[in-house]
Amino acid sequence: MALSAGGASPALRPVSEGQPPFDRAAFEARKQANFAQLLFKASRLLNDEALRRVREATGAPHIRAAHTALFPHIPFEGIRLTELAQRVGVTKQAVQQLVDELEAMGALARAADPADGRAKRIVWTELGKAGLLHGVGVLDGIDAEVESAVGAASLAEARRVLGAVIARLEER
Numbered sequence: 001m002a003l004s005a006g007g008a009s010p011a012l013r014p015v016s017e018g019q020p021p022f023d024r025a026a027f028e029a030r031k032q033a034n035f036a037q038l039l040f041k042a043s044r045l046l047n048d049e050a051l052r053r054v055r056e057a058t059g060a061p062h063i064r065a066a067h068t069a070l071f072p073h074i075p076f077e078g079i080r081l082t083e084l085a086q087r088v089g090v091t092k093q094a095v096q097q098l099v100d101e102l103e104a105m106g107a108l109a110r111a112a113d114p115a116d117g118r119a120k121r122i123v124w125t126e127l128g129k130a131g132l133l134h135g136v137g138v139l140d141g142i143d144a145e146v147e148s149a150v151g152a153a154s155l156a157e158a159r160r161v162l163g164a165v166i167a168r169l170e171e172r
Contacts, residue, residue, distance in 0.1 A: 039162075039165075046139075046142060047065055047068065048065070049142060050068075050135065050138050050139055050142060051063060051064070051065060051068065053138045053141070053142075054135060054138055057134070057138070058134070060105075062101070062105065063105070066098055067098055067101065067102055068135075069088060070084065070088060070095070070098055070099070070102070071132065071135075073087040073088055074108070074122060074123075074124065076123075076124060076129075077121075077123075078111060078113075078121030078122055078123035078124075079121060079122055080113065080119060080120070080121055080122070081095060081099065081120070081122060084099070084122060099122055102128070106125055106127045106128070107124070107125060107127060107128035107131055108122055108123065108124060108125060108128055109122075109124075109125050110122060110123075111123045143155075
C-alpha cells in the first residue's frame with residue numbers, strides 16, 4: 001500500500017522523483033553512527049537482560065518491560081494515577097492496567113492522598129521496595145560485567161558522558 005504524500009508525515013512520505021531510492025546499507029550505517037540510536041538500543045538490550053535475570057532469579061515471568069517503564073516515575077511518597085500517566089506519556093487507561101497488574105503482584109498499592117482525601121496515590125509496598133532493591137542488585141551485576149568487558153576507565157567516561165547528556169536534556 002503506497003502512502004499518499006498529502007497526508008503522510010514528512011518522515012513517511014514516499015521518495016520524490018529525482019531522489020535516490022532508499023539505500024538500506026546507508027541507513028544502517030547512519031543508525032550505527034547515531035548516538036541516540038545507540039542509546040535506545042543499549043537501553044533496550046540492558047532492560048531485556050535485567051528482566052531475564054529477574055525472572056530467572058525469582059521465577060516471576062509476569063514482570064514485563066511495560067511495568068519497569070513505570071518504576072522511575074513512581075516516587076516513594078507516591079503519585080496520582082493521572083500524573084503518572086502524564087510522566088510516562090501514555091493514557092490514563094494504559095497506566096491503570098499496568099498499575100492494576102503491579103498491585104496484583106503486591107508491588108504497588110493505592111493509598112489515600114494526604115492532600116485530598118478523595119484522591120488516591122500509587123505507592124510502593126514493602127514487597128515492591130524489596131523488588132526495586134533486588135532489581136538494582138541485578139543492574140549492579142550487569143554494570144560489573146560491562147566494566148569487566150570495557151574497563152573501568154571506559155565505563156567511568158561513559159557514565160560522565162551520559163550524565164552530561166541527561167543534564168542537558170533535563171534543562172529543557
